[in-house]
Amino acid sequence: MADGGLTVIDGSQLRSVDLSLPESSATLTGARVIELAESRASSSLFGLALPETLKSAALLRLNIDAGSFSGTELDEDEAAAWLKDLVNAIADELKDEPLVVAILDGNTLRLFLEDEDDFAMLAENLFTDLDTEDKGKLRKNEICNALAHMGVEMGIPPVSEFPQLNDILKKHGAEGEEELGQAQFAQVLQPVMQEIAEALTAKHVVVIQNIEIINGSKIRKILADEKQLTNVIEKILHEEEGGERNMGEIRGFLEKNGKEFGLPPSKDDEAVVLLYDGMFSEVENRDNAARLEKEESVVLMKEILEKFAEQLEASPVFHDLDN
Known part of the structure; x- marks a missing residue:
């Protein structure tokens, strides 16, 4: 998917990855x-550098200690089996906790560059935003700040993912203290943007977004572990003496x-x-204020969590962690 939109990486991209060993x-x-395994996964994920947390979680799924496993010598069959398991572990981890890029x-x-009016409006808005003192002048080195102001949403990668940016700025004289008017600012900005676009065409940059996809995976893990499920339900019910709550209190909690239990924040x-x-309307019709016996509350809580897991799997919630 091109920039201007977001792509969800959920592990499905790895199910048909090439698992052949090198000659x-x-x-x-x-x-x-x-x-x-990491290289094959990265190649199938648009060249994304796999986060360390993802790599560690995949190894943990297979109970692999990287230190001891790294020095282990494997024959061809063993290596092929481990390669398959490792790629599948990465895919499974992404299925549970997808990335948004x-x-x-x-x-x-x-x-922007192909439409003169759009570019003129962009340059004007950037100039106005950066000219905080309303002097009608900006230093050349503010071009870098203008690009940062545009950000990923407008197709500009962060410097950490695009180190050649400094060379592009230098090449087009977008450095130093010389002051520019709005028209001059636009004249310097345009070729910089053009070269960035050309560089990105030659080699795409993939940027992980700070967005969490809540898809019910954590709830399903809780439901699959009787001990963990019991602990969660007790935590939900323990605040009331005797474990009694009504429907309104359960929802509020x-x-x-x-x-903490894998549900999206509602604020x-x-x-x-x-x-x-929708979830609470699907639960057996009850008086919201009526007190529930502890055993009844436990059954009800399990039913509620099951319904949340089912709904979130069908329609995941995207939670912007920056907001």
């Missing part, structure tokens, strides 16, 4: 197999503390409020 691989070390390929920048999110409304 002359009669004996491989565990470290080399891990490297191959922006793939920057220069398209958004080209849209989940809305306030549900993130200021109309879609999530509607999700809660």
Whole structure:
């Protein structure tokens, strides 16, 4: 998907990855197999550098200690089996905790550059935003700040993911203290954006977004573990003497503390409020104020969690962690 939109990486992209071993691989070390798995996964995920947390979680799924496994010598069959298991573990981890990425390929920048009016408006808005003292002048080195102001949403990768940006700025004289008027600012900005677009066309940049996808995976893990499920339900019910709660109290507790159990936060999110409304309307019709016996509360809580897991799997909630 081109920049201007977001792509969800949920592991499905890895289900048909090439798992063949390199030639002359009669004996491989565990470290080399891990490297191959990460490389094959990255290639199938638009060149994304796999986060360390993802790599560690995949190893943990297979009960692999990276230190001891790295030095292990594997024959061809063992290496092939481990390669398959490692890639599948990465895919499974992404299924449970998908990533949201922006793939920057220069398209958004080209849209601005190809329309004179759009580019003029963009340059004017950037100039106005950066000219905080209303002097009508900006230093050349403010071009870098203008690009940062545009950000990923407008197709500009962060410097950490696009180190050649400094060379592009230098090449086009977008450095130093010389002051520019608005028209001059636009004249310097345009070729910089053009070269960034060309560089991104040649090699896309993938940027992970700070967005959590809540898809019910955590709830399903709780439901599959009887001990963990019991602990969660007791935590929900323990605040009331005798474990009695009514429906309204159960909903209030989940809305306030549900993130701990894999539920989306409902504060200021109309879609999530509607999700809660739908979930509780599906539960057996009861008087919201009526007290529930502890055993009845336990059964009801399990039913509620099951319904949340089912609904979130069908319609995941995207939670922007920056807001």
